[in-house]
């Protein structure tokens with residue numbers, strides 16, 4: 001066995017939003033051994049199957065190692081000059097709205113900060129969006145509506161002391177396994193009740209005390225029904241409402257219109273009346289309730305309203321800002337939160353500011369001309385590329401040809417676009433294949449910076465391997481292009497400098513207009529390179545040595561009045577109902593052992609065994625009527641596209657619905673990109689696509 005070349009390096013897992021701490025020990029053969037970091041609060045030394053196999057994913061096979069332009073290998077100077085030249089030509093001929101960046105929750109906060117500053121400050125366009133749009137943007141809207149800021153109000157410790165944990169649209173056992181272990185621990189030791197609300201009987205639902213397999217898209221009706229039930233039966237906390245919440249009269253009236261009868265709610269949601277009554281009563285009589293939710297809530301044309309419906313129930317009962325209570329979204333990606341913090345979404349500016357606060361950002365960034373209008377959100381952005389309105393796109397650390405809805409059209413858009421720049425650590429992705437300019441980025445283990453997990457905890461991701469080939473940090477590439485375009489304020493040399501600038505911006509005029517923003521890193525301003533290098537995990541707001549687990553517990557909400565806001569909601573069905581041509585509902589998501597488009601997890605042999613091929617999970621009743629048999633190869637077709645998968649008969653499926661994992665892609669095996677089938681419908685407020693509901697037909701080949 002290879003010997004260690006140095007002592008273990010403390011870093012974080014590059015996969016899900018749990019944000020587990022990792023101890024990586026570099027070996028003389030260029031590989032590393034991986035263990036959980038016992039000192040990291042998110043995981044206390046535990047890792048799931050994906051995190052444990054990280055050491056098997058560090059080889060250079062399929063790595064993008066050298067820059068190239070139009071297929072020709074070039075040196076960095078030539079590549080960066082070329083990129084700057086492309087920007088200059090498009091800016092001169094078409095203006096700033098004809099260029100765009102599409103970035104990723106895989107980027108570190110420092111990369112994200114510089115990319116956002118480049119787009120919204122340097123280029124003067126809001127056209128920088130991120131694959132977090134596909135993941136958590138409905139939650140962002142829900143938090144902004146309720147709290148005046150994109151703030152997750154709780155933390156993981158709440159899961160340890162809650163007496164009822166409601167999991168909505170979240171297969172936590174597979175997708176956030178270490179958080180799930182906490183939930184199971186509480187369920188076993190403290191007898192906390194766990195309710196799973198999910199159309200599928202997932203691995204998580206199997207171990208729940210109660211599973212509500214609701215009809216796809218009926219979440220708002222369920223939570224509005226719960227709110228009406230709570231009011232009707234005297235379970236609201238009026239003292240809390242009067243003191244802390246605005247808009248509750250109208251919100252309650254809207255819920256009341258839906259009716260408080262569990263039987264009526266059950267009928268609307270396709271559920272058993274007794275199960276709904278049991279859930280409502282559990283929620284009503286349990287003080288410590290956490291509602292944890294994920295993509296089943298967010299990835300919907302009504303995603304923002306689903307989030308608001310959950311938050312409404314917590315506000316109406318005063319169940320947040322106390323231990324063991326509150327809504328808790330859990331992000332798919334390792335740094336979805338960090339990206340949101342620095343303005344990686346087209347709809348926000350840096351430091352949680354809106355475009356109405358562009359002057360504040362302008363004062364901080366000085367000579368740069370800050371964009372005054374939001375940019376295009378992901379689906380609209382790629383549509384603008386397709387239409388030729390965007391003539392240059394720089395894609396960083398993400399694979400939209402696989403992961404966007406209507407993915408064939410996204411590929412077509414990129415193939416039409418005259419200037420596609422892709423920076424990535426992998427050479428063989430479906431998106432890299434469309435690029436004019438390919439820029440090799442540092443991979444996990446090589447890059448250095450910070451990430452923020454789902455509970456607002458900022459952790460260092462540290463380098464423990466040398467950069468492969470000519471790979472460079474993403475922030476460096478952006479800063480180099482910015483300097484070539486004559487922009488000031490991009491002469492960074494280290495991630496410590498970038499993080500300090502980000503921290504200073506969060507604190508800069510933070511209480512402008514009397515609204516105190518919780519995203520405030522004043523306690524880290526000027527900490528210096530050494531302290532940054534040694535930084536322990538911290539949860540924001542960070543104003544001094546102590547962190548706040550629950551930011552609003554002793555502070556007003558970030559709204560003008562300082563009160564949280566309940567929302568008036570009306571349930572609405574998914575955009576495209578099933579029809580005689582496409583009678584089934586396609587739901588997409590993750591499997592236990594793979595991550596995103598498999599560029600990393602596909603390298604670890606032990607992760608391939610659980611689901612070696614893409615499958616379409618079908619209820620036996622549907623399989624019978626469609627003459628589908630286990631192991632058949634099936635064609636899944638929608639109005640938008642088609643994909644292949646192996647039939648898996650699964651009693652856990654809701655009849656009328658099928659499930660296909662999102663990971664497989666043409667780089668692995670052809671015609672398996674399920675997102676080519678997914679409808680490009682989005683939530684009107686968040687722009688998040690409806691990945692969980694596309695009408696399809698399935699037949700054996």
Ligand code: SF4
Nearest residue numbers: 013015016020048051
């Ligand atoms: Fe990594 Fe998430 Fe697994 Fe933790 S739970 S080891 S962050 S994939």
